Amino acid sequence: MSPRLSIVRHGPLMTVQDQGRYGYRSRGVSTSGAMDRDAYAIANALAGNKPGAAAIEFGLIGGSMTTDKDVLVAVTGGNCKIEIAGKPVAAWESHILQAGETLTVGALQGAVWGYIAVSGGIATSPMLGSRSTHLRTGVGGMDGRTLTAGDVLPLGEPDMLTPLVLGQPYFRRPHPILVVPGPQNDYFEEAVWRDFLTRPFQVTTSRDRMAMVLNGPPLRAFKGHDIVSDATVVGSIQVPGSGKPIVLTADAQTTGGYPKIATVASFDLARLTQMPSSQNFAFRAISPDTAEELFIAAQERLEAVLGSVCSKTKKRFWEP
Amino acid sequence: MTRSDGAISYPRIVRSGDQAVSIEFSDSVSESANRQVLTLDASISAHPIAGVLETIPTYRSLAVVYDPRQARGSAIGEELIRRSVSAESGELPAGRLFEFPVLYGGEHASDLDELAKIKNISVDEVIDLHAAAEYRVYMIGFAPGFAYLGGLPEILHTPRLGIPRQRIEAGAIGIGGQQSSINSVPGPSGWRFVGRTPYRLFDPNRHEPFLLKAGDRIRFLRIDAEEAGHLDDRVARGELDIREIA
Numbered sequence A: 001m002s003p004r005l006s007i008v009r010h011g012p013l014m015t016v017q018d019q020g021r022y023g024y025r026s027r028g029v030s031t032s033g034a035m036d037r038d039a040y041a042i043a044n045a046l047a048g049n050k051p052g053a054a055a056i057e058f059g060l061i062g063g064s065m066t067t068d069k070d071v072l073v074a075v076t077g078g079n080c081k082i083e084i085a086g087k088p089v090a091a092w093e094s095h096i097l098q099a100g101e102t103l104t105v106g107a108l109q110g111a112v113w114g115y116i117a118v119s120g121g122i123a124t125s126p127m128l129g130s131r132s133t134h135l136r137t138g139v140g141g142m143d144g145r146t147l148t149a150g151d152v153l154p155l156g157e158p159d160m161l162t163p164l165v166l167g168q169p170y171f172r173r174p175h176p177i178l179v180v181p182g183p184q185n186d187y188f189e190e191a192v193w194r195d196f197l198t199r200p201f202q203v204t205t206s207r208d209r210m211a212m213v214l215n216g217p218p219l220r221a222f223k224g225h226d227i228v229s230d231a232t233v234v235g236s237i238q239v240p241g242s243g244k245p246i247v248l249t250a251d252a253q254t255t256g257g258y259p260k261i262a263t264v265a266s267f268d269l270a271r272l273t274q275m276p277s278s279q280n281f282a283f284r285a286i287s288p289d290t291a292e293e294l295f296i297a298a299q300e301r302l303e304a305v306l307g308s309v310c311s312k313t314k315k316r317f318w319e320p
Numbered sequence B: 001m002t003r004s005d006g007a008i009s010y011p012r013i014v015r016s017g018d019q020a021v022s023i024e025f026s027d028s029v030s031e032s033a034n035r036q037v038l039t040l041d042a043s044i045s046a047h048p049i050a051g052v053l054e055t056i057p058t059y060r061s062l063a064v065v066y067d068p069r070q071a072r073g074s075a076i077g078e079e080l081i082r083r084s085v086s087a088e089s090g091e092l093p094a095g096r097l098f099e100f101p102v103l104y105g106g107e108h109a110s111d112l113d114e115l116a117k118i119k120n121i122s123v124d125e126v127i128d129l130h131a132a133a134e135y136r137v138y139m140i141g142f143a144p145g146f147a148y149l150g151g152l153p154e155i156l157h158t159p160r161l162g163i164p165r166q167r168i169e170a171g172a173i174g175i176g177g178q179q180s181s182i183n184s185v186p187g188p189s190g191w192r193f194v195g196r197t198p199y200r201l202f203d204p205n206r207h208e209p210f211l212l213k214a215g216d217r218i219r220f221l222r223i224d225a226e227e228a229g230h231l232d233d234r235v236a237r238g239e240l241d242i243r244e245i246a
Helices: A037-046 A190-198 A266-273 A288-307 B031-046 B073-089 B112-119 B123-132 B225-236
Strands: A004-009 A014-017 A055-059 A064-067 A071-076 A082-084 A087-089 A094-097 A102-105 A113-118 A152-154 A177-181 A201-207 A211-215 A236-238 A246-248 A260-264 A283-285 B012-015 B020-024 B052-057 B061-066 B097-104 B134-140 B147-150 B165-168 B172-176 B179-182 B187-189 B192-196 B217-222
Touching: A037 A055, A037 A071, A037 A113, A037 A266, A037 A288, A082 A094, A102 A113, A177 A266, A177 A288, A190 A283, A260 A266, A266 A288, A288 B073, B012 B073, B020 B073, B031 B052, B031 B061, B031 B073, B031 B134, B061 B073, B097 B123, B097 B225, B112 B123, B112 B192, B123 B192, B123 B217
Parallel strands: A177 A283, B097 B217
Antiparallel strands: A004 A064, A004 A152, A014 A055, A055 A113, A064 A102, A071 A094, A071 A113, A082 A087, A082 A102, A177 A260, A201 A211, A211 A246, A236 A246, A236 A260, B012 B020, B020 B061, B052 B061, B097 B192, B134 B147, B134 B217, B147 B179, B165 B187, B172 B179, B172 B192
16 A cells, blocks of 8 residues: 555645646647646655655645654745644754654745655655646546645655755855746837836735736736737736736636737746745846756756755755 | 738747747638648648647637647748648648538527517527538637637628627537537637537547537528427437438
């Protein structure tokens, strides 16, 4: 009998996610997957899982859970209070959760999306090649819905149960959110562009896995706010008639009819999705070529961090 | 490309960040632009471009999703323009032809009476007009399997509702502007609905989860409530495969 994970208490937006569902966008299927791909990948590596194993994503507040066999667990995404059998443990490293013990994950501080990876991975049935949950269409994960107390999730068999840590730190530098202008950059006049690139914006509380509505100077499209529907991507910044930009995220629909002023550079999207509501930030425009180079460099840094994962008995980077 | 008179010349390349590049053939809905999109898409399926992960064909543009570690967007854009020149003359297959049985009116056709009133014709005339046309799937998007159809008779062109409805069922047949549609999953919609088909455009548990693809052709066949109920039962039991009639 393979191990199982039981949800005792659930946060408001807990779902099963992996690295996303690819190859079906021409059929209208969103990619979904973790909102913060790096934090998800690191949680998996710390739990001793292969890349792509499914984990639990939670929005703002975690929950508590138990297993019927000993497993490794790791929580990433941001810092929060984590307890195993009532004893505090650290985020961004893995711990043994013994059969019958309870893992409790509190509220994230300064971040929005957290990840709980369990050794063996969440083993719900894949749908169209992925275990990711797409809430709007009820596809994937646990019957296509958020997790709730009483749910029992199947787990894969773990390879080993050695607690792991990162051998080198993972961090993101604070700077403006980088965007690539377009595809409908010509719908907006110079004055609007000046506002877009100089004035502060905030993520509002109207945010979920599909999109985030921003607050800031209203952006008027002089050519109008309707286009013949075309493809949208994760990171598209749509501008509807309200003038309030909408940034599409993991569960984004595949097509849309609003002009898109810009696209968030993919390496920078997680920093925006992790930004607490009401916090000021600015946009800065870069070329597609630069965005590609920054993405490649960020992937290389992530690979190095994932490759640095090692047993806790080894020397850590922050110890003298 | 912008000409000196300010007009845009097509095809042109636009960028969507660092992992997608689109080629646009027009800024409006046209069958010829859509044919160019689908012909180029077929060319990429037959002769893949290195680094391209997937494509998203829409009314007038083809978005190409790529991995920047394998290929740069600028090079992919150049290749799309090169191929589009030959795609213009390329032959596009006619597309599969399907017949969808439709129960017009009833509980899933909240707008049929209103539509007849707006157009100043009878409900039966609305139904006959809608059912007599042959439609073409211009694109699949918005939701899994959702089909945007071109070919709606002009007299039935009607703007979308000002306030969308919260829940429209799968299978509902809608009218939005110049287009018709078949709903694939339950969800909100501002389209006007005239009937429903028992067939399911999307069923993730089916051997082929998606019924339609861009380029397919569709005819509607009017059925009565009794037959619709019968077909509902067979669809629920997974017994029914849609007929390709040409």
